[in-house]
Amino acid sequence: MISSIASREVRVRCRPPLADRWSLPGARMTSTGALTLRYFAARGRAQFLRYYFHAREIPFADEEVGLSADFAEWAAIRADRALAGPFHKLPLLHCDGQTIAEMAVIAAFLHRRFGDEQRLSPSENLQHAMLLSSLFGDVMTPVGLLIWLDAVYAGIDLPGAAKRTLERLNAQMHNIERTLIEWQWFAHMANRPVMVADCLLWEELSVLQHVFGAHVPLGSWPELARFHAEFAARAACERELAERPRPVTGRPGEPAAIAQLQHDALGGLLADAWNRRQSRDVAALHGGDQVV
Numbered sequence: 227m228i229s230s231i232a233s234r235e236v237r238v239r240c241r242p243p244l245a246d247r248w249s250l251p252g253a254r255m256t257s258t259g260a261l262t263l264r265y266f267a268a269r270g271r272a273q274f275l276r277y278y279f280h281a282r283e284i285p286f287a288d289e290e291v292g293l294s295a296d297f298a299e300w301a302a303i304r305a306d307r308a309l310a311g312p313f314h315k316l317p318l319l320h321c322d323g324q325t326i327a328e329m330a331v332i333a334a335f336l337h338r339r340f341g342d343e344q345r346l347s348p349s350e351n352l353q354h355a356m357l358l359s360s361l362f363g364d365v366m367t368p369v370g371l372l373i374w375l376d377a378v379y380a381g382i383d384l385p386g387a388a389k390r391t392l393e394r395l396n397a398q399m400h401n402i403e404r405t406l407i408e409w410q411w412f413a414h415m416a417n418r419p420v421m422v423a424d425c426l427l428w429e430e431l432s433v434l435q436h437v438f439g440a441h442v443p444l445g446s447w448p449e450l451a452r453f454h455a456e457f458a459a460r461a462a463c464e465r466e467l468a469e470r471p472r473p474v475t476g477r478p479g480e481p482a483a484i485a486q487l488q489h490d491a492l493g494g495l496l497a498d499a500w501n502r503r504q505s506r507d508v509a510a511l512h513g514g515d516q517v518v
């Protein structure tokens with residue numbers, strides 16, 4: 227059933243050599259032996275890994291399991307442990323003769339395998355792991371759940387869930403920004419190659435904008451907004467998004483579900499904010515202190 231999987235050997239594109247800029251070996255890998263990433267034709271739990279390979283010029287085979295309403299391609303390989311891994315889930319990485327499952331374990335493996343652990347101090351390695359964990363658990367997971375929510379739980383209060391999820395995500399991104407400033411994460415980025423957690427941070431900011439649109443106040447997180455705009459691998463990330471447009475999740479009809487989220491479930495929020503501002507403006511105009 228391998229034939230049902232679209233495999234794409236990703237070639238190194240012409241970019242300025244990174245190896246000259248970073249002292250330790252492995253910043254720019256041109257040959258790693260066979261390295262294969264298998265995941266669905268979605269961004270989900272693997273897009274940041276694709277960004278990482280591109281940013282670090284690590285050739286890899288990007289094996290995509292096609293999505294359809296009945297998940298037929300997945301059903302065909304799901305029982306095959308060589309292709310679906312020990313837990314029969316994706317993503318899966320094949321590297322150095324090993325099969326590595328679990329997104330967090332893959333991220334940690336790459337961090338070691340390509341020399342990044344050596345480049346960071348013990349406390350910076352802890353920060354790298356903590357950032358990954360928070361982005362996985364507190365950002366990626368709730369966004370994915372929200373996209374699937376009304377398909378899984380018919381009749382659920384989608385506007386209520388969307389509003390609450392957005393509030394929690396806003397608070398979490400604010401906390402992440404504050405912590406990254408305290409850690410001097412952005413200042414240190416200039417002195418090291420792009421790492422796995424950087425790629426995940428960029429991806430989650432991009433996903434938040436894609437899913438929540440105008441409801442995500444990127445401007446109220448100035449450092450995160452700056453990171454998103456100035457990320458050294460931004461061009462590589464955007465090229466991947468443009469060349470291989472993928473949904474965030476495997477939910478059938480995801481574009482319509484996201485449009486519904488933004489319009490029906492969250493549309494009122496923007497209208498409320500606009501009305502509140504109008505009321506304040508009117509009150510100010512009349513010299514009153516009306517609070518709505």
Ligand SMILES: N[C@@H](CCC(=O)N[C@@H](CS)C(=O)NCC(=O)O)C(=O)O
Pocket residue numbers: 270271304314315316317327328329330
């Ligand atoms: N704990 C795993 C979860 C992996 C997972 O749930 N993958 C989903 C796609 S995002 C999957 O393979 N679903 C297919 C299935 O469960 O049959 C990880 O973090 O990698």
